[in-house]
Amino acid sequence: MSTAWTIATKDLRERLRDRSAYIMGIVAPLALALIFGFALNPLKNYEFSATYAVVDLDGSEVSRLFVDDVLRQAPGVEVLQLATTEEGLALVESDGNPFAETEGTTADALYIIPRGFGADVQSEREVDLQVVGNAMAESNAGIAVALAQGYASELTSVRITVATVEGLLQREVDRFTTGLAVLATPYPTTITDISAETKQLDGITFYAAGMAIFFLFFSVQFGVTSLLEERQAGTLSRLLAAPISKRSIITGKLISAFLVGIVSVAVLMIATTLVLDADWGNPVGVALLVVAAVLSAMGITALISSFARTAEQATSMVTVAGVILGFLGGTFFDVAQAGGIVADLRFVSPHAWFMQGLADLSAGDLGVVVVPVLVLLAFGLVTGALGMAGIGKGLRP
């Protein structure tokens, strides 16, 4: 073991002086994770909130249901009920200056429910529900219109009249009506059991994890390819002429590859956690998944490299395999959502098991990583054994 460690530390020293190692192991995955992360960060932190004023001039059971079951049930909506139309209009009026200090309470939109609304609805007579938008809150005013339209679509007799206090454009209303009509759904919420199949990482963690496992294949491959490099450089002759076993040489290479893999993923995890607020989940579960993923990557790269005659050949072959497995395993986009054979086929890739393990861990306890970890270890064991057998046979000057 001492000899293997001597070889591993020599390899690590060389690796530390090789700038391409930093690029493949840390810089490239971190850069891509940051790019994807910053692109997705606004969506991650977005929470809808709106304040809508309601003047219920009808006071009927039907108008009360609209306020309580439609408006108050919409997520992020605060409802202010007012007595008069004047009070309501006062809340949605603005001077058109978005930077002006606003005194007192304001509303993003005002619903005016006319007298006779309930009776007209029940008798299926046409009735006018008026929405007055705040020109300084165009988005939320548009959503207010969408909520009303959703309600109206269920009750064909209700006609929506859209008005603005200062310049709310109909096209803005249309835009939000189309995109956010789901908020207007007046039906009770359905509670659905979320199975492991549908658990997902948040966007930032998804891409950080995807880049980590994707580039892991390139950072650990040097352990095997360095044997081929040593042969090309002539130093393998010296290693084989030394009073050490072939097993020590191979073990040394595996130790250095393992440590490089662990460190590169750990650096990426720490950086994305600190910079992007990525949520990797239970540290113990994540550690188990990372170790298993590193071992599977080492095994697969060893198997692929065992067919190569030179380090360049091995690098090319591992790159092709890494890209295919990476795409198939859903490191760039969630292939599970594609459904069909693609979704099923992803599990031939260790990348998919790593991503699924992290996703399950984000919504479950530690036990959910057992299957992904075992599958990853099986990948590593089987491919690694075959690869090492091939490499061991070919270990000659």
Added chain:
Amino acid sequence: MNSTTLTGFVLECSGIRKKFGDLVAVDGVGFHIAPGETYGLLGPNGAGKTTTISIIAGLLERDAGEVSIAGEVMNPQSTAAKRHVGLVPQDLAIYPDLDARENLRFFGKLYGMRGAELNQRVDEVLEIIELRDRASDRSEEYSGGMKRRLNIGIGLLHRPTLLILDEPTVGVDPQSRNAILESVEQLGEQGMAVLYTTHYMEEAERLCDRIGIIDQGTIRAEGTQQELVQLVGQRDRVRLVATGNLTAGAAALGNLADVDESAVTADGIDLIVKAAHNRLPEILAAATRTGVSVAGVDVDTANLEALFLHLTGRALRE
């Protein structure tokens, strides 16, 4: 580390045979080396020198034969025998990202050296190879000669009983080449057994106590330089720098009286001739008659190259 056997030899090998597919690279090679002796394997490229030393160093399995180093049977699994061997491969075998001290320390550890012993020996070797001042520079920044010296230093580090140098001066500038040859001479004087392969006759003549002439995988002759030259007799080597129909010319010249050997070389025809100076006019006339245009003539008295031509019918550097 000085270990010898009851027979007194550091290296004993016999009947070594190695095939690569249908090609018999080495066939029945055997020789021995005593402590302090420098043994040269002299032969052209492809003669089987590197295969022979790869088997002796435990890098290759042999198909047949025996190899023992300091009494330990050598094979690729034999760590005991490998401890006695220092190998200097033909191509540079150093880590360019590591400095000289790191290279030496790494290989020293592989041979079980540790701590103060290792540090002291690294300093000694750095002194021997004259790299002490550049010991902390990455070896990729070294000149070709410095890299060659480091390559040799690694082989010396663990004080091997047998040092194997495989054509260490190939591609080396004359100054560095001379430094390497001086180092090898000193090692022999210090009692180290040295196995030195080369296709440079002058290196073999300068360094080696005994020489084995190897060609096509077999040892064709072996002995001291004097013993080998006597095999040729009092014959001279005549080198004709010539153009034209060299094959026909060599055949015609080979039929002349006192011309024992003739062979086509890259730039002309080589001959082994008794009393060459008396025969030169006749040789030149015969060459002209066969359509060979002679631009120059060199006459060497009997030496290893002449012996090689005599033994193989080919020039050493064909």
